[in-house]
Amino acid sequence: MEILAAAEALRVPAAVDLTAIVIGALTGGLLAAREGFAVSGVLLLAVSGGLGGGLIRDVLLAQGPPVALTNPAYLPTVAITAMVTFYFSGWLSRLTGLLVVLDAVTLGFFTVIGAQKAQLVGLPSASVIFVGVVTAVGGAVIRDVLLAQRADIVEPGPYNAVAALIGATALTVLAGPLDLPPLVVAAVVITLVSGLRILSVWRGWEAPVAVDLPERMRSRLGRRRRERRAGSALFRRRG
Numbered sequence: 001m002e003i004l005a006a007a008e009a010l011r012v013p014a015a016v017d018l019t020a021i022v023i024g025a026l027t028g029g030l031l032a033a034r035e036g037f038a039v040s041g042v043l044l045l046a047v048s049g050g051l052g053g054g055l056i057r058d059v060l061l062a063q064g065p066p067v068a069l070t071n072p073a074y075l076p077t078v079a080i081t082a083m084v085t086f087y088f089s090g091w092l093s094r095l096t097g098l099l100v101v102l103d104a105v106t107l108g109f110f111t112v113i114g115a116q117k118a119q120l121v122g123l124p125s126a127s128v129i130f131v132g133v134v135t136a137v138g139g140a141v142i143r144d145v146l147l148a149q150r151a152d153i154v155e156p157g158p159y160n161a162v163a164a165l166i167g168a169t170a171l172t173v174l175a176g177p178l179d180l181p182p183l184v185v186a187a188v189v190i191t192l193v194s195g196l197r198i199l200s201v202w203r204g205w206e207a208p209v210a211v212d213l214p215e216r217m218r219s220r221l222g223r224r225r226r227e228r229r230a231g232s233a234l235f236r237r238r239g
Contacts, residue, residue, distance in 0.1 A: 018077055020109035023102045025050030025078045028143050029085030030092055030099070035147070039086055045143055046082035051075075052139030057114045057131055061121055104163075104197035108190035111136040111164045115171045115189075116182065125172040132168030136193075137161045158200035162207045167193035 028049025032042040051068040058066035068074045085092060092099075114135025118128040137153050137160060144151040153161040167189045174185045199205065 016109060017113065018073060020106050020113070021050040021054075021074060021077060022081050023050075023106040024053075024110070024139055025081040026085055026092070027099065027103055027106070028139070029082045030089055031143065031147075033085055033089035034093065042086045043079065043082045044146060046078050046085065047075075048142040048146060049139045050078045050081065052142040053110050053114065053135040053137065054139075056138040056142075057117065057135040060131060060134065061117065063121065100201055101194075101198060104194040104201075105190065107136050107160065107164060107197055108167060108193035110139075111167045111193050112171065112186045112189050115168045116175075116186070119172075119175060125176065128172050129165065129168040132171065133161055133164045136164035136168075156206045156209055159196050159205060159207055163193045163196040163200070166196060 025046040026049075028045035028047075029042050031049075032045035035041075037045070051074060055066050055068050058064075058068070064070075111132045115128050115132030117135075118131035123131065140153060140160070141151050170192055171185055171189045174180045174188060175182065180188075
């Protein structure tokens with residue numbers, strides 16, 4: 001009974017799940033249309049954008065066949081979305097600002113969906129965070145592999161995986177030590193992830209890149225020595 005109650009509490013409303021899938025499929029389909037792909041390519045990228053992250057999540061959780069295959073609404077929804085992008089790609093491409101917002105909201109939804117499903121099967125916090133991030137960005141990784149390009153999430157640029165990582169971490173804290181209701185946790189995390197993504201695009205924030213700390217420290221020490229020597233020389237000339 002307790003497991004069933006937990007499952008019911010963590011279950012994402014079907015309308016919310018489908019909305020996230022539609023937006024993800026729309027993003028993938030538009031990218032395929034922009035690249036001049038055939039209808040099969042548009043459909044393939046729509047599937048990867050809408051269902052890719054969830055497929056990876058369900059394989060990792062090993063809880064039976066992926067929901068994308070067992071839910072009768074998912075694949076038809078993605079197919080319809082792909083057809084809309086195929087025939088109206090020019091008009092939809094003009095809605096750039098709206099698509100950025102929708103993409104950010106989708107990132108938040110998928111982070112919550114993945115992390116909460118990982119919580120439901122009893123995974124530890126680190127695994128919950130990992131599954132949440134994979135669900136959020138997995139579709140984009142599959143998309144980039146199909147496009148034969150370096151995955152967007154590893155390139156410097158606006159927060160994507162970073163926003164999902166922060167959001168999934170916040171979810172484990174809010175749902176764990178603070179024990180807030182699942183819907184409140186979901187609302188807070190979706191707002192956090194979406195806000196970080198939108199702000200990073202708007203303000204030009206970029207995910208941090210690798211830093212050589214020893215080299216940076218040596219550079220700072222060398223600069224300080226040069227500044228001291230220059231100050232000493234100036235003092236001696238004045239004296």
